[in-house]
Amino acid sequence: MNSFDVVVIGSGPGGYVSAIRCAQLGMKTAIIEKYSTLGGTCLNVGCIPSKALLASSHHVDEIKHFANHGIELPGDVKIDLEKMIARKQAVVDQTCGGVKFLMDKNSITVFEGVGSFENATTINVTKNDGSVEQISAKNTIIATGSKPSSLPFISIDKERVITSTEALKLKEIPKHLIIIGGGVIGLELGQVYLRLGAQVSVVEYADRVLPTMDGAVSKELTKVLKKAGMKFYTSHKVQKVERNGDAVLVEALNAKNEVISLDGDYALVCVGRRPYTDGLNADKAGVKITDRGQVEVNDHLQTSASNIYAIGDVVRGAMLAHKAEEEGVMVAEQLAGQKPHIDYNLIPGVVYTWPEVAAVGKTEEQLKAENKEYKVGQFPFKALGRARASSDLDGFVKILADKTTDEILGFHIVGARAADLIAEAVVAMEYRASAEDISRMSHAHPTFAEAIKEAALAATENRALHV
Template sequence: MSSFDVVVIGSGPGGYVAAIRCAQLGMKTAIIEKYSTLGGTCLNVGCIPSKALLASSHHYEELQHFADHGIEVSGDVKVNLEKMIARKQAVVDQTAGGVKFLMDKNKITVFEGVGSFENATTVAITKADGSVEKIEAKNTIIATGSKPSSLPFIKIDKERIITSTEALKLTEVPKHLVVIGGGVIGLELGQVYLRLGAQVSVVEFMDRIIPGMDGALSKELTKVLKKQGMKFYTSHKVQAVERAGDTVTVKAENAKGEIITLEGDYSLISVGRRPYTDGLNADKAGVKISDRGQVEVNDHLQTTASNIFAIGDVVRGVMLAHKAEEEGVIVAEYLAGQKPHIDYNLIPGVVYTWPEVAAVGKTEEQLKEAGVDFKSGSFPFKALGRARASSDIEGFVKILADAKTDEVLGIHMIGARAADLIAEAVTAMEFRASAEDISRMSHAHPTFAEAIKEAALDATGKRALHI
């Protein structure tokens, strides 16, 4: 029986990063993946393929406005969805291949099969042909991720009633895509097909889309997406999703008890994700699973079995690839005797629609609920020279700071390149910057990042310079 210092179950961003860091720190490491490609949900059917389609559809949408820039395109501009999907897959394959390269480079042993516990130190690997191989693990890291959630009465047929996985490989542009769930996944994929010509309707149980983010971001994104043609039905509880041939009927009840009926040719179910521990046999290793299906861990991400750890979507906290990566590094360094730390308040959240939405720290609603005395500053993108030059004038940056100390408590933005700009916000908050600190930093002109400086000026009580 092969023996390893660390065995990682799951090769998503959390798992493969944990394996790399363990190997770099001198541990004999193995990783187990049940699929034939590495990278998990994020690389194969999540983050990477969705961004590839968002990029392709964005190019198509921009092409419609080239004339505004003095660029005349002759002939009809058409969407070749088959080629677009093929390009997406090529990006996925290349990225997954890159993970395999990193495994080889760091001398990490890769096992293909389903990993499950025989006991706290023995992991069984069930391969596609049914054969089983057992390995010994001094320490194990559970990184099995999550799967799409659904509603009990919805039968997902993966043809017309679909999850994000199927939405990434459609063979036709829907005529009417009914999206159930106004969160990140639903809005991103909804915008992809909206750009390509689909009618898109979003049904959301809460009173606003992206309900976990600052209310101002939700309001602005709703306004922008409505302008683009997306329709919203917030405060609506889905009652039924039924298919008859190529037609999917969605019935939902609003706050007044009224029933609406939407008919489309596809319905995307994007009501969140659930931790995935199926077949893990965690109980055999003494690992406790909570009522919510999460692996229970302490502050060191250690489970109820002292030599077994868990990270990423399968444990508490936000389900984000970069959160899983950070936790993977934390566990590896902890096993090496180091004293790593992670500030969960500084894990940024991003929605990759256009305009992009990004945030870190506390929302205005959270600060009010906690009774924190704060001040707010904001600056609109339309007042930036760089935004006008590229015709990306929608959105704003909003900074929340402590009313007494001026320490930044949260930064929220919607606009072009917000997904990249949020790193400045994370850096500032990691070093406990004040709004004045940010306002006194020199920002290159003309850039989108100037909006952060201007919002900081506004938050300090000084007036922003360009509005």
């Protein structure tokens, strides 16, 4: 029986990064992945492929405005969806191949099959041909991720009633795509197909899309997407999803208890994700699963079995690839006797629509609920020279700071390159910077990052310079 210091079950961003860090720290490491490619949901059917399609569809959207730049194109723009999907897959294949390279580079043994516990130190790897190989693990890291959730009355046929996985490989552009759920995944994929010519309707149970983010952010993105043609049905509870041939009917109850009906050719179910522990046999190892299906862990990500840890989507907290990575590194370094830490308040969240949305720290709604005295500094992108030069005028930077100490409590951005700009906010908050600290730092001109400096100035005695 092969023996390892650490065995990681699952090769998503949390799992493979954890395995690399364990190997760097001198541990004999193995990773188990049930699929034929490494990278988990994120690289195969999540973050990477969706960003590839967002990039392709963004080009389509940009072409529509070329005339404003004095660029004339002969004839109409033609979209080859099959080629677009093929490019997306090439990006996925290259990225997953890169993970395989990193496993080889770091001498990490890869087992293809389903990993399940025989006991706390013995793991069965069931391969595709049905054969089973047993390996011994001094320590195990569970990184099995998550799967799309649904509603009890919805029958997902993966043809017309689909999840995000199927939405990444459609063979045609929908005529009318009905999206159930106005969260990150729904809005990103909705914008992809909106740009390609589909009618897109979003049905959301909450009173606004992106309900966990700052209200001002939600309002701004809704305004932009509505202008582009996306339709929203907020405060609507879906009651029925029915397929009839190539048609899909969605019925929902609005705030007035009226039933509204939407007819489309595809329904995309985006109502969240659930932790995935199927086939793990956690009970055989003494690992407890919570009522919500999550692996129960302590502050050190240690399960009820002292030599078994769990990270990423399968444990509590935000289901984010970079959160999983941080947890994977933390567990590896703990096993090596180090004392790492994670400040979960400083894990940024990003929506890769255009304009992008990014946030870290507290929302204004949270600060109000905590009765925290705060001040707000906000600056619009349309006041930036760089934004005007590139016609990226939508959005703003919003900084929330403690009213007394001026320490930054929350950072919220809607606008071009928000996904990259949020890193400055994370650094500032990690070192407990004040709004005035940022306002006194030089920001290159002309850049989108100047909006951060201006928002900080606005939070510091309302002295923004360019509004």
